[in-house]
Structures are given as C-alpha cells and as structure tokens.
Amino acid sequence: MGLRAGLRAGPPEGLRERKKQLTREALVRASLELFIAQGYERTTVDEIAEAVEVSQRTFFRYFAGKEEVALASQSRIEAHVKTLMRARPPEERPFEAMRNAVLAGWDSLGEAIGESVPVSLHMRSYLLIESTPALIAAHLRRSMELEEEMAALIAEREGLDASDPRPRLAVAAFSGVMKVAGRLWSQGDDLSVRALRDLMVASLDSFGPAMAADWRSPAP
Known part of the structure; x- marks a missing residue:
C-alpha cells in the first residue's frame, strides 16, 4: 500500500525542482539562441517552446513573456x-x-x-x-x-x-x-x-x- 501510494505521488520534491530548473535554463538558452539568430521581434513564444519541446503554457509557467526570458x-x-x-x-x-x-x-x-x-x-x-x-x-x-x-x-x-x-x-x-x-x-x-x-x-x-x-x- 505504501509503495503504490509513493508511486502515485510521483518523483521526490528534489527531483521535481531539479527538472523545473533544467526546463527554465533550457528555455533561457533556446530563447537567446533564437533571438540572436533571427532577431528578438521576429521570434515567437511558440518557436521558443517548440525548441525545448514544451508547450506554450509551460513557457508561461516560467516567464511572463519574451522580455523576461531575454x-x-x-x-x-x-x-x-x-x-x-x-x-x-x-x-x-x-x-x-x-x-x-x-x-x-x-x-x-x-x-x-x-x-x-x-x-x-x-x-x-x-x-x-x-x-x-x-x-x-x-x-x-x-x-x-x-x-x-x-x-x-x-x-x-x-x-x-x-x-x-x-x-x-x-x-x-x-x-x-x-x-x-x-x-x-x-x-x-x-x-x-x-x-x-x-x-x-x-x-x-x-x-x-x-x-x-x-x-x-x-x-x-
């Protein structure tokens, strides 16, 4: 019972936080690479999210918009x-x-x-x-x-x-x-x-x- 409950609960808090940090850093890196390659104004949030293989909704969990991530x-x-x-x-x-x-x-x-x-x-x-x-x-x-x-x-x-x-x-x-x-x-x-x-x-x-x-x- 305890094992099944633990599995349902998902990964430990430390691993979740580590994954969040890695996602955030990946979004920053992808954003800067795209901004530098094709220009800040011409880059969309969708392109940034796609580069990291996450949804637009996930992007906005971390950043209010392009300005903040830049x-x-x-x-x-x-x-x-x-x-x-x-x-x-x-x-x-x-x-x-x-x-x-x-x-x-x-x-x-x-x-x-x-x-x-x-x-x-x-x-x-x-x-x-x-x-x-x-x-x-x-x-x-x-x-x-x-x-x-x-x-x-x-x-x-x-x-x-x-x-x-x-x-x-x-x-x-x-x-x-x-x-x-x-x-x-x-x-x-x-x-x-x-x-x-x-x-x-x-x-x-x-x-x-x-x-x-x-x-x-x-x-x-």
Whole structure:
C-alpha cells in the first residue's frame, strides 16, 4: 500500500525542482539562441517552446513573456552581484566594495548564469540588448531598480539614513563607469569576458584621476 501510494505521488520534491530548473535554463538558452539568430521581434513564444519541446503554457509557467526570458541571465548576474556585495567586508569603502563585488561576479560568471547557458551566449546577449529598442528600455528600467537596491545596501553598510544622497551618488558614478566600459567593449573586436573585465578595471582605475585632472591642459 505504501509503495503504490509513493508511486502515485510521483518523483521526490528534489527531483521535481531539479527538472523545473533544467526546463527554465533550457528555455533561457533556446530563447537567446533564437533571438540572436533571427532577431528578438521576429521570434515567437511558440518557436521558443517548440525548441525545448514544451508547450506554450509551460513557457508561461516560467516567464511572463519574451522580455523576461531575454533578460533572465542578466537577472541572475544582478542577484549574484548583490549577494557578493552583502558579503564584502565592512571596512571596505563603498566604491571599493562595489568594485570587488562586480569583479568577483565576473570571475564567477559561469556559476551565476547556470549550467545550460554558455558564457559566450550570455556575453552575446549584451549585444542583443543594445540592438533591440524594447530590451534597451527594459534594461534601463531594471538598471535603475538595481541602482536603488545597491544604494540601499551601501546606506545600510555605512549606517546612513535613507535620505542621505551619498549612497545614490556613489552608485550613480560607479554605474556610469560600468556603462562606459560596456559600451567601449561592445564596439571592440574582442567580445570575451576577459576583455570586458579588463576594460572595467581600466575605467575604474582612471575614473578618479580623470575627474581631478585639468582637461584644458594637454594630456600626458
């Protein structure tokens, strides 16, 4: 009686969760591959579901639509960086903590995005976002939300009141440097993780001296 009841109950909870995770990652990978191959606007949810051999209904169990699945790997990176930021030592200053958290995130990129999405595919998703107006708007909106969350983390770390503008200023400056580095990377020939990481490091290293320099004098 107990055995039959167990069989009727289906696989253990752990196996069900593992299957759900694999399905989710397969949908993300298929979506990015299709978006990059034939364009975001020309790709349908039905095509994504068909590529993974699931129903459209199953797709919508995991994602609200194409926009959410297109930005899914980005969301995992953002969550990963926030976790790393919370773990930074309290003696690090805000800029230093953000720098170390972001660089640690790039160093553990494969771990953050999951097993089924290759790092090279994730990197191409940045170019997909930049070339797709609908995704640019969504990405900018999410970036603003992330900046608010990071500012709140810094305020908490530094023991500051939420009305203090300094955490938001620090995050805005840091995010600006990251955006410039990302834009330079997307315009170059080397689209590897290492190339983007190196550009971020160089941009962060030059930010302070560049802001303090006299720009009307000839550059050294």
